[in-house]
Amino acid sequence: MPELPEVEATVRYVAERVVGERIADVQVLWARTVARYEPADFQRSLAGSHIDEVFRRGKYICIRLSGGERGYLLVHLRMSGSLDVISSANPVDTHDRVVLYFENGRSLRFNDTRKFGRMYLVSALEEVTAPLGVEPLSEDFTPENLRSLLGAARGRVKPLLLDQGVIAGLGNIYVDESLWKARIHPLTEARRISAARLRALHRAIRETLTEAIELLGTDFGDGVVHGGSYRPRVYGREGEPCERCGAPIQRIVVAQRGTHLCVRCQVV
């Protein structure tokens, strides 16, 4: 499940291989992967574009283009999407949904088993990214900022942290990891979290994401991430001992999402 660190790892991988290349042809193998476009129009509008830059905003991979009809190609990997750059001679894989062929004989493959991923071809970034909240690793994200985001909101802390309009890029894994690190129970009412605890949460989010990026994210062996080596402390570890206190990690459901926590360390 690609979240901010996995998307960042993908951006670095892709940027190294496609910046400076020109798109010779486009193949759409699953029409619904392409948002707001008919496959033929998408192909025509994208072909001939030159790739100037690849960067990340929230969980979106942003590819800046020139020389074509539109300025940006955005990619959201959702559940099972991944990007690969390989020789154009390779045959199309069963789960390839869109392939961009470059003039240099290589190609960018958008592989996505569950078909939830999306590509957006737009003139301005904001057409897609406008609703997104603060970048958690930017200077704009401060303890005071987090306090104003959560203190003003009603509801429980985990759903708020998952909301991309509040903080952009956190997902199920790193929310659980950050809450564990800050010793906050995921069901805690956000407005009731003390200022000290919010400072701990702010630090936990940044440390968790930074560590995960350094390790290129989490690899679940599903091919989504290229060799990420982050090892979650609670996520996916139900029944294993909490590395802080030894109590068994529990799994509950919050906002229809599997949620992992240490009930001894994390108090409501």
Next chain:
DNA sequence: CAAACTCCCTGTTAGC
């Protein structure tokens, strides 16, 4: 208006 539900998908796994 927060929270729960539904849908989109398919590989994996539990259950029989």
Next chain:
DNA sequence: TGCTAACAGGGAGTTT
């Protein structure tokens, strides 16, 4: 062994 049904999960949309 082999089949079926349940399940997971990001995000958008709908209902309670």
